[in-house]
Amino acid sequence: PPEQTLAVIKPDTQHKEVILDEIRARGFTVSRLKDTVLSREMAEEFYKEHRDEPFFGQLVDYMVRGPCTMLVLTKENAVDEWRAAMGPTDPGEARETAPESLRARFAKDILQNAVHGSSNQTQAHDKIHFIFGDISSENEAVSP
Ligand code: CMP
Numbered sequence: 001p002p003e004q005t006l007a008v009i010k011p012d013t014q015h016k017e018v019i020l021d022e023i024r025a026r027g028f029t030v031s032r033l034k035d036t037v038l039s040r041e042m043a044e045e046f047y048k049e050h051r052d053e054p055f056f057g058q059l060v061d062y063m064v065r066g067p068c069t070m071l072v073l074t075k076e077n078a079v080d081e082w083r084a085a086m087g088p089t090d091p092g093e094a095r096e097t098a099p100e101s102l103r104a105r106f107a108k109d110i111l112q113n114a115v116h117g118s119s120n121q122t123q124a125h126d127k128i129h130f131i132f133g134d135i136s137s138e139n140e141a142v143s144p
Contacts, residue, residue, distance in 0.1 A: 003078040006127040008116040011066035032072035082117040
């Protein structure tokens, strides 16, 4: 059955429309889409798994700097498929190992790496709920 994941196009990312076209071209259905400026509190909660990392402060500063495009993507195996489409966290590595990936093409550096995706199905479920509330009874596609 189709699976859902939470994807984010991060603040100040160039070519958001190209990225959205690419997402659809890669066979994902955009089931939900909204632009949101995260509060500091929300960004800290969203990235709580990283709170002990040395870059946590910088990461939160970055994520509250402007609107994020929040997406629910639906596809067979969506969590892993979206991670593959993004490529590695570090765009330097992405350019080496996955030159067609979104981070290889659109990320500025390891912090400002253009896109985010949930790590596993449990996290996808939790983050979708955190950003969009309960959408379990909805699965329609939306236009850009
Ligand atoms: P993301 O996949 O959204 O998950 C955590 C984010 O932290 C990551 O993308 C980057 O934006 C950021 N990040 C990860 N590693 C580093 C690092 N070494 N230095 C700075 N930022 C990082």
